[in-house]
Amino acid sequence: MSQTVWLLSEEGILDRSGKPLPDVPFKASVVAGDVKGEKAAVIVNNHDVWSFAEGTWNHEVSTDVTLNCVCWTDNRLLVGTERARLAWVDDGDLNFIESFDDVPERNLWKTPWGGPPDVRSLAVSTDETIYADIHVGWIVRSKDGGKTWKNLRNDLNVDVHEVGTHPSRPAVVFAATAGGFYISDGYGDTFAHQSNGMPYHYQRACACFSERDVYLVSTSRGPHRQTEALLYRTEDAGASWTLVNGLPENITANIDTFQIIIVEGAHALVVVENSDLYETDDWGVNWKKVAHDYPRLYGALVV
Numbered sequence: 001m002s003q004t005v006w007l008l009s010e011e012g013i014l015d016r017s018g019k020p021l022p023d024v025p026f027k028a029s030v031v032a033g034d035v036k037g038e039k040a041a042v043i044v045n046n047h048d049v050w051s052f053a054e055g056t057w058n059h060e061v062s063t064d065v066t067l068n069c070v071c072w073t074d075n076r077l078l079v080g081t082e083r084a085r086l087a088w089v090d091d092g093d094l095n096f097i098e099s100f101d102d103v104p105e106r107n108l109w110k111t112p113w114g115g116p117p118d119v120r121s122l123a124v125s126t127d128e129t130i131y132a133d134i135h136v137g138w139i140v141r142s143k144d145g146g147k148t149w150k151n152l153r154n155d156l157n158v159d160v161h162e163v164g165t166h167p168s169r170p171a172v173v174f175a176a177t178a179g180g181f182y183i184s185d186g187y188g189d190t191f192a193h194q195s196n197g198m199p200y201h202y203q204r205a206c207a208c209f210s211e212r213d214v215y216l217v218s219t220s221r222g223p224h225r226q227t228e229a230l231l232y233r234t235e236d237a238g239a240s241w242t243l244v245n246g247l248p249e250n251i252t253a254n255i256d257t258f259q260i261i262i263v264e265g266a267h268a269l270v271v272v273e274n275s276d277l278y279e280t281d282d283w284g285v286n287w288k289k290v291a292h293d294y295p296r297l298y299g300a301l302v303v
Contacts (some may be wrong), residue, residue, distance in 0.1 A: 194238025
């Protein structure tokens with residue numbers, strides 16, 4: 001592979017061999033991140049955002065608020081937080097988006113255990129449409145750079161675990177949910193439920209290859225251990241799914257949000273049992289173990 005992969009772990013950023021990345025000014029849990037062009041950003045210990053550009057790390061913000069996900073939108077950093085809020089990272093502070101707080105359906109957002117909802121993942125299309133996955137409360141979209149927001153509810157399961165956008169078709173958005181895989185070719189105005197061929201519909205992670213319309217999705221019996229987690233692929237936008245080859249049987253931990261990583265071309269990575277790494281070089285048909293016994297891996301960045 002010509003691309004460099006940073007593994008995001010509970011012990012900081014690691015290279016593929018499991019060694020700490022050199023010259024990183026922190027060694028702490030890195031739970032999420034995003035790359036755009038030559039810039040990267042990561043969330044450290046759920047409360048700090050660091051950015052990386054031109055070989056230099058910069059501490060963007062430190063906050064008492066729990067941060068779940070981060071993404072680049074144009075040249076700005078957007079974070080999703082506890083209690084289902086969004087904020088711009090501006091001049092060392094969080095600038096919460098009032099129009100997102102005012103989404104009319106917010107009173108419907110809730111969790112099965114009674115706690116407050118979260119923004120679990122973020123995605124940005126090639127035309128800068130922003131999607132925020134609410135756990136639990138569907139997906140919220142902005143077409144104007146975060147000024148106004150719409151809750152997308154038509155034909156979509158309410159319990160969304162990861163939202164993704166197509167790497168070259170801006171109108172296509174897809175999601176892994178507690179009720180299966182959903183995809184839209186109309187910016188999420190309506191969704192199609194596409195989970196044929198999978199024995200279970202509970203899903204945590206999804207991704208699409210950047211150079212071919214091949215989607216990957218994790219599925220399992222449910223949210224707890226002994227889940228029999230599986231990885232499936234589709235070449236027809238979810239009309240039919242095929243179980244991949246090479247992963248172990250009886251995976252007991254869900255393949256979680258951010259743990260399917262598209263690298264380049266036909267290459268992708270997946271985190272299994274939170275500390276094992278598997279790789280494919282044929283668009284997800286066959287997988288082989290790269291290494292095991294990493295610290296807990298939350299995902300990876302391709303830089």
